[in-house]
Amino acid sequence: MSMSADLESLNHESTTFDYSDYYSDSPTLYHPCNDVDLMNFGRVFLPTLYSLVCIVGFLGNGLVVCLLVKHRNHTTLTDICLFNLAFSDLVFLLTLPFYAHYSMINHWIFGDFMCRFMSTCHYTGYFSSVFFMVVMTLDRYVVIVHIHRAAGYRTLRAGVVLSMSIWLLSLGVSLPGFIFSKVTDNFNYSSCSQDLENSTWNIYNIIVTNIVGLVIPLLVMVVCYSKIIPTLMNMRSVKRHRAVKLIVFLVAAFFFLWVPFNICSFLYFLKSTYISPNECHTDLKLSLIVTETFAYTHCCLNPIIYAFVGQKFMKRALQLLRKWVPGNRTLSTRDLTDSSFRKSSVSSRSSDMIATIII
Template sequence: MSDNETNISATTTADYSAYYDEATNNYSPCSFDYVQNFGSVFLPTLYSLVFIFGVIGNGLVVCVLTKHRSQSNLTDVCLLNLALSDLLFVVTLPFYAHYAVVKEWTTGEFMCRFVSGFHLIGFFSSIFFLVVMTLDRYVVIMHAHRVAGHRTVRTAVALSAVVWFLSTCVSMPGFVFTKMINDSQQSCLYAPDNKSWHYYTLITTNILGLVIPLLVMVVCYARIIPTLVNMRTVKKHRAVKLIILIMALFFLFWAPYNISLFLRFMVNESILKSYCDLDNNLKLLMTVTEAIAYTHCCLNPIIYAFVGQRFMKRALQLLGKCVPGMHFHSTRESDSSFRKSSVMSRSSDVTSTYIM
């Protein structure tokens, strides 16, 4: 496999062995011992934390929304699917953490394809559900009267099915082209024969994973913020701050990783001249930025669920019942107080439940 093929595939399927063991047909031999040693400590540590907090946070979201499924609306269904996407994503991380430590894939080719494919599905579906929730937030606030009768659970289920289908289609090359390669050690690599598939993974990761979602957020929230500011609610400033936080965190967590992918691509295509220090720095950059980007899935429950008053009360209520010795008297308020049927109250529902 060429250096170009290995690098692009590695960064799009979290294949850490390729960071260290790639062929060097186009470059003079370089030592990547520092990057390898750093990754064998940094990645397992961070991925373990992401796995623990991701499972706890997203698992609680799933439990709360499932328990109150009879009172669900479109927002709740989207939150549930976002949590499921993040759970699917984080359960693949222990495999890559182990891979980084032992520097060899030990679970066989089936798991190699399975983990890689579901890792990508979790990644894309999580991003797509963030886009759906942004668009839903936009139409509810900007066109509340028009969409009042269409934001049903049936609509939410249909949208969710479309998102999962698209995510699976986009991720299919991960199932098809990821394979076990036995060289000096067993590696799990994304290794299509056609170079075009490497461009495909790079484009989908950057365009679908960053550019389009960020563009949707900027356009929608740029229209939403002036409307919120003009609302007669004391909570509007908190809502505006949270909107800015949502966009800032998404950009700060994902942009560095996508930039590192693009820089690696430019080196592989000889657009940038390669030398040992640059190659080492890029490998280190990709290792760090990719791992940090993955921690965003731990923030989703906090940003989109726990900040909502209704969800927070339900979560505390559930914890009060499940954890011995924990009592939350303030959570006894009935959920019926949150079920508003008037069209005029829907925009404030959005502000108080899943923008806040």
């Protein structure tokens, strides 16, 4: 995650020029970096996109948390994972208003502790969200492919222990973000970023973000769902086609939203560190800003992908919305669920129950 680093890089390079090459005896192709246009673009683009992501993300994930808390007496392992996934996204979204303000005025006004704290929340929310998606994938794999082994471990106690372990792991992975983040005074502005000169942090950040945050989760999804889809297709369930479509959408959303950013991040790390450290890489910086911002929209899709496609969850959501908007009687949850349940009774109940784990 390099959002703060990108802003610091832009701020630094837009105000500090290196003219040493102009006075050297040998000709050079390098020239001072001027990222003013890129900064002006970021001042408009980042706050706008961050604001949209925050509004949609808080509404969707907040509704998921409210529903799961309201129906906590009927909590299952899947509900525990959904709650933690939504809460992870909320922790991640909490940081975006601060970074939106920072990118808009080019000045960090919240102090050193908040700089470190926001960086930790940013990383913790991201990694915990990814880890809970991996857990839900593994849970679906065991329930569908190895159904006879599922009952022994899918308990509420196991869900609580697993959730606490994932949060501790996420916090441990994110702790370097707290250590290496700092506020730096640069003439007339203050910047909040990680220590860009520390090679240990740069290597750690790129490895953890790309390997732990993308490659391993993506491999788990591909392997597990490649086993789940054939099993679903062999079931006599009216829901199997819908479940397969959801799986394809789930993996595709994760891949197309996060892979472009991670590729750009890795290329920027290589070029700025090893290949051509003296170049400006303006186009690559622009790609980083755009791909990173669109990757953040994944936390807005999580409630739709993992929660609102389920009939039981949708029924509860509609009931809650009808209570919040008493005059709205156009949505009949009773008709929706009754017709759906009557339709599903045509096929095997066990097959429908397993397919419901997906949707």
